[in-house]
Amino acid sequence: xxxxxxxxxxxxEATVTVRKPDETPLAxxxxxVAQRKHKFLFGNTAWDSLALANGILEGAAKERAExxxxxxxxxxxxxxxPFYWGRFEPERGKPGTAFMRKGAQWLAExxxxxxxxxxxxxxxxxxxxxxxxxxxxxxxxxxxxxxDVADFAGLVDMWDVLNEVVIMPVxxxxxxxxxxxxxxxxRIKMVRTMFNAAREANPGAILLLNDFDVSSAxxxxxxxxxxxxxKIDVIGIQSHMHQGYWGxxxxxxxxxxxxxxxxxxxxxxxxxxxxxxxxxxxxxxxDWQVDEWPSTPEGEARQAEEIVTHxxxxxxxxxxxxxxxxxxxxxxxxxxxxxxxxxxxxxxxxYYALRDLIKGEWWLAPTKMRTDAAGKVRFTGFLGxxxxxxxxxxxxxxxxxSGAIAVxxxxxx
Numbered sequence: 001x002x003x004x005x006x007x008x009x010x011x012x013e014a015t016v017t018v019r020k021p022d023e024t025p026l027a028x029x030x031x032x033v034a035q036r037k038h039k040f041l042f043g044n045t046a047w048d049s050l051a052l053a054n055g056i057l058e059g060a061a062k063e064r065a066e067x068x069x070x071x072x073x074x075x076x077x078x079x080x081x082p083f084y085w086g087r088f089e090p091e092r093g094k095p096g097t098a099f100m101r102k103g104a105q106w107l108a109e110x111x112x113x114x115x116x117x118x119x120x121x122x123x124x125x126x127x128x129x130x131x132x133x134x135x136x137x138x139x140x141x142x143x144x145x146x147x148d149v150a151d152f153a154g155l156v157d158m159w160d161v162l163n164e165v166v167i168m169p170v171x172x173x174x175x176x177x178x179x180x181x182x183x184x185x186x187r188i189k190m191v192r193t194m195f196n197a198a199r200e201a202n203p204g205a206i207l208l209l210n211d212f213d214v215s216s217a218x219x220x221x222x223x224x225x226x227x228x229x230x231k232i233d234v235i236g237i238q239s240h241m242h243q244g245y246w247g248x249x250x251x252x253x254x255x256x257x258x259x260x261x262x263x264x265x266x267x268x269x270x271x272x273x274x275x276x277x278x279x280x281x282x283x284x285x286x287d288w289q290v291d292e293w294p295s296t297p298e299g300e301a302r303q304a305e306e307i308v309t310h311x312x313x314x315x316x317x318x319x320x321x322x323x324x325x326x327x328x329x330x331x332x333x334x335x336x337x338x339x340x341x342x343x344x345x346x347x348x349x350x351y352y353a354l355r356d357l358i359k360g361e362w363w364l365a366p367t368k369m370r371t372d373a374a375g376k377v378r379f380t381g382f383l384g385x386x387x388x389x390x391x392x393x394x395x396x397x398x399x400x401x402s403g404a405i406a407v408x409x410x411x412x413x
């Protein structure tokens with residue numbers, strides 16, 4: 001494990017006291033200490049797992065989904081679930097709650113932290129909103145938040161409440177109900193209304209504001225919301241790099257723009273492609289429509305290298321608490337070769353490169369240690385959950401804060 005000072009804020013110098021079931025120290029014994037989970041949220045989308053969990057796949061499709069799920073669970077501890085209103089409730093009053101809940105439970109049972117995305121967005125929103133007046137649209141949007149956040153409380157306790165508010169009231173690609181009400185309310189009142197609704201439904205939820213716009217426009221929006229007394233728990237930043245890796249300098253510039261708020265930061269949607277780059281003149285990434293977008297050996301080597309640099313840059317910043325990569329497989333959004341896996345679900349070099357970090361440099365593999373007279377062992381590890389094993393009995397403990405910390409754990413009887 002690499003204990004670089006670059007990541008000192010993510011590392012604990014742990015002194016762990018191991019006790020027997022009778023609470024006396026386990027003195028002068030060999031134990032095995034191993035990491036089980038990272039505290040940092042390493043995430044990805046979990047679209048494929050939903051169908052797998054609901055048992056609706058067969059044959060090759062099921063085998064592919066199983067490969068993807070295995071790769072996901074081997075590497076990630078955080079999943080984003082798709083609550084796009086137009087797909088979740090295409091017909092008013094008939095939400096896909098049961099299907100989503102079954103998939104969410106399947107992931108949670110495997111130790112995955114869950115986030116819902118998004119509760120309010122002008123794209124992929126419910127088409128039937130256009131049949132309503134603005135007052136009725138607002139009422140329906142608030143009711144949707146109340147319903148879904150309450151329905152999933154205890155299972156999904158983190159939400160992208162609003163997505164892309166910077167352009168929401170001026171979005172002109174097509175008419176939609178959410179742009180209509182945002183134009184009427186204004187951005188800050190829109191944010192306040194939706195955050196209030198989510199808090200009412202689940203007071204303990206972690207609520208994010210999420211945007212792709214990393215210019216001063218988003219910075220000013222966040223500032224305005226905070227000055228208006230809106231409690232934003234996490235600032236969400238998208239980094240779809242279809243036109244090329246931002247580089248360390250731009251990434252640090254973006255972080256510097258938002259660090260002044262002192263709030264946790266999540267990079268909520270990250271992509272790096274392993275094929276030809278999208279032309280630089282494209283302003284809206286959605287305007288780049290291609291029949292196919294193949295991955296290339298050169299691109300895969302580049303993607304793997306850029307993944308390592310990007311993740312190291314983000315983990316070096318103390319306010320960054322999570323990174324969600326946008327898609328396990330190639331051929332997803334815009335058909336881009338942006339995944340860690342091929343379209344068939346087999347690992348690419350970028351998958352192995354990231355695994356070498358998360359489960360290599362930043363991970364404590366099972367390690368034999370000997371307790372001292374007081375039952376103590378000492379080691380350095382990245383923050384997260386650990387287990388200590390003695391004679392096939394295992395106790396778990398958490399390294400929750402960086403620096404020198406003392407922890408006690410008791411073996412089961």
